[in-house]
Amino acid sequence: MTSVPSQIRAPGWRTPLVIMVCGCLIAVIGFGPRATLGLFLTPMTAENGWSRDVFALALATQMLLWGAGQPFVGAIADRFGPVLVMWLGAVLYAAGLAWMAFATSAGELFLSAGVLIGFGLAGTSFTVVIGAFGKLLPPQWRSMSFGAGTAAGSFGQFLFSPLAVGLTQGAGWQGALVLFALVVLLIMPLSLALARPRDAVAPVQATAPQSVRHALGEAFGHGSYLLLVLGYFTCGFQVFFIAVHLPAYLVDRGLSADIGAWAIGIIGLFNIIGSLGAGYLGDKMPKRYLLAIIYLLRSLAILVFINLPASPALALTFAAIIGLLWLSTVPPTQGLVAVMFGTRWLTMLAGFAFFSHQVGGFLGVWLGGVIYERTGAYDAIWYFAILLGILSALINLPIVEKPVERPAAAAA
Numbered sequence: 001m002t003s004v005p006s007q008i009r010a011p012g013w014r015t016p017l018v019i020m021v022c023g024c025l026i027a028v029i030g031f032g033p034r035a036t037l038g039l040f041l042t043p044m045t046a047e048n049g050w051s052r053d054v055f056a057l058a059l060a061t062q063m064l065l066w067g068a069g070q071p072f073v074g075a076i077a078d079r080f081g082p083v084l085v086m087w088l089g090a091v092l093y094a095a096g097l098a099w100m101a102f103a104t105s106a107g108e109l110f111l112s113a114g115v116l117i118g119f120g121l122a123g124t125s126f127t128v129v130i131g132a133f134g135k136l137l138p139p140q141w142r143s144m145s146f147g148a149g150t151a152a153g154s155f156g157q158f159l160f161s162p163l164a165v166g167l168t169q170g171a172g173w174q175g176a177l178v179l180f181a182l183v184v185l186l187i188m189p190l191s192l193a194l195a196r197p198r199d200a201v202a203p204v205q206a207t208a209p210q211s212v213r214h215a216l217g218e219a220f221g222h223g224s225y226l227l228l229v230l231g232y233f234t235c236g237f238q239v240f241f242i243a244v245h246l247p248a249y250l251v252d253r254g255l256s257a258d259i260g261a262w263a264i265g266i267i268g269l270f271n272i273i274g275s276l277g278a279g280y281l282g283d284k285m286p287k288r289y290l291l292a293i294i295y296l297l298r299s300l301a302i303l304v305f306i307n308l309p310a311s312p313a314l315a316l317t318f319a320a321i322i323g324l325l326w327l328s329t330v331p332p333t334q335g336l337v338a339v340m341f342g343t344r345w346l347t348m349l350a351g352f353a354f355f356s357h358q359v360g361g362f363l364g365v366w367l368g369g370v371i372y373e374r375t376g377a378y379d380a381i382w383y384f385a386i387l388l389g390i391l392s393a394l395i396n397l398p399i400v401e402k403p404v405e406r407p408a409a410a411a412a
Contacts (some may be wrong), residue, residue: 014193019136020145022193023129024152026086029187030124032156033097033180035268036164037113038244039261042251043173044109052248054106056369058114059244060362063236065118066125067358073122074131074351075212078344081196082132089123090187092116097184101177124187126153127354130334131347132194146331147279154275154327157268165261215345219352224399228336229356231291234392235329236360238298238385242267242322245368249378253310263319270323278328287332287339288399295396298325299389306382340404360388 041055073085096116103109126149133145160180167176210218219225247260281290305318337350368381 014136014195016137016141018193019133020148022190023133024148026124026187026190026194027126027129027149027152028156028159029184029190030089030093030121030129030156031126031153032160032163033093033184034117034121035157035243035264036160036180038247038264039161039164039168039257040173040177041244041248042257043168048104050106050109051369051373053366053369053373054109056244056365058106058109059240060364060366060369061110061114062118062121063240063358063361063365065115066121067236067355067361069119069122070125070127070351070354070358071348072351073128074347074349075345077128077131077347081194082128082347083191083195085123085128086191086194087123087188089120089125089128090184090191091120093120093124093187094181094184096120097177097181101174101181120184124184125354126150126330127350128347129194130330131350134334134338134343134346135196136194144276144279144283146334147276147282150279150327150330151272151275154268154271154323157271158265159268161261161265161268165258210344212345212348215341215349218404219341219349222340222404224401225337225340225349225353227395227399228333229353231295231392231395232329232333232353232357233360234295234385234388235327235333236357236362237364237388238302238360239326239364240361241364241368241381241385244365245372245378245381246319248372250310250315252377255310255312255315259312259315263315266316266319267323267326270320271326271328274324274326274328275331277324279331282332282335286401287336288396288401290332291329291396292393294325294328295389296393298322299386299393301325302382302386302389306379336399336401339401342403 037059041052044050045052045055073089077085093116096112096118099112099116100109103112129152130146130149133141133149137145164176164180167179171179243264246263247257250260250263251257278290278294301318301321305314305322308314333353334346334350337353338346341349364381364385367384368378371380372378
C-alpha cells in the first residue's frame with residue numbers, strides 16, 4: 001500500500017503565485033553570486049600570488065560542504081519549514097562573500113569561499129526552494145515549478161555574471177564581492193513567503209507517518225534511487241568544472257576575459273529555457289530517458305567544442321548549447337524522487353542525491369586545478385567529463401518510475 005501525500009496549503013497572502021515568485025527570487029539571489037566566483041579566479045590569484053589549484057581547492061571544498069550540508073538542511077526544512085535554514089544560510093553566505101573579498105592567505109580563502117559559503121549555499125539553494133514548492137503548491141504544478149525554480153537559479157547566473165564584470169570594473173573585485181554579500185541578505189525577507197503555515201501538519205498519508213530513519217532505509221534500499229544518485233555525480237562534475245574553469249580555459253586559448261564572462265552568462269540564460277523545457281518534458285515522457293538524453297548530449301557538445309579552433313563565436317555557441325543542458329537534470333531528478341517516495345521527506349532525499357552531485361562538483365573543480373598545474377592544460381579533464389556523461393546516460397536507463405510499495409504492516 002502506498003502513501004498518498006497531499007501538499008500543505010499556505011493561507012492568506014501566500015498564494016501559489018506569491019510562493020512561486022518569492023521562491024524563484026531566492027533561487028536567483030542564492031545561485032547568482034556563487035555562479036560568478038570563477039570570474040574572480042584570475043584577479044585573486046594574480047593579486048595574492050596563488051596558483052590556480054589553491055583557488056580551485058577552496059571552491060571544490062565549497063562544493064563538497066554545500067552537498068554534505070544539504071541532506072541535514074533538507075531534513076530540518078522538511079520537519080520545521082524552510083525559513084530557519086534560509087535565514088542561517090543567508091547569514092553564512094553573506095559573511096563568506098565579505099570575508100573572501102579581503103582574504104590574504106590560502107587559509108582565509110579556504111574558510112571564507114570554502115566553508116562559510118559552502119554551508120551558506122546549503123541553506124539557500126534551489127534544492128530547498130524546490131522542496132518548499134513540492135509541499136506548498138498543488139500537485140499539478142509540481143513538475144513545472146521544479147523547472148521554474150531551477151530556471152530562476154539559471155537566470156541568477158545570467159544576471160550576476162555581467163553584473164560581476166561591471167562591478168569589478170567600477171568598484172574593484174573586492175567591492176563586487178561585498179556588494180554581492182549585501183544582496184544575499186535579501187533572501188531573509190523573501191523566505192517568509194515559503195514558511196510552513198502554523199497549523200500545518202505532516203502531509204496526509206494512507207499509512208502511519210514515516211520517520212526519518214525509515215525514509216532513509218527505504219531510499220537507500222531502493223535500486224532506482226541509488227542509480228539516480230550515482231548518475232547525478234556526473235552532473236556536478238561537468239557543471240562545476242565548466243563554471244569555474246571555462247573562463248580561464250578560454251583565456252588560455254587566446255580569447256579575452258570578457259568572452260569568458262559572457263559565456264557563463266549565456267549558459268545561465270539558455271539554462272532558463274533548458275530547465276523550463278525539462279520541467280515540461282518531465283510530464284510528457286519518462287524522466288529516466290530525459291536524463292539519459294541530457295547526459296549524452298552534454299558529452300557530444302563537449303567533444304565538439306574542445307576539438308574545434310577557439311573563437312568567440314564557438315565559445316558563445318558552446319555556452320548556449322551547454323546552457324540548454326546545464327541544470328535541466330534537476331527537474332527530472334527531483335521529480336523522480338517525488339514519484340518514488342512522495343513529498344514528505346523530498347528535500348532531505350533530494351539533498352542526498354545533491355550530495356552526490358556536489359562530490360562530483362568537488363572533484364571537477366579540484367582536479368581541474370590540479371591537472372592544469374601539472375600538465376599546463378585541461379584536456380584530460382574534458383575527456384573524463386565526456387566519459388562520465390556517457391556512463392550516466394547508461395546508468396539512468398534502468399530506473400523504475402513508480403511509487404515504492406509500502407505495506408501497511410511495515411509502516412505500522
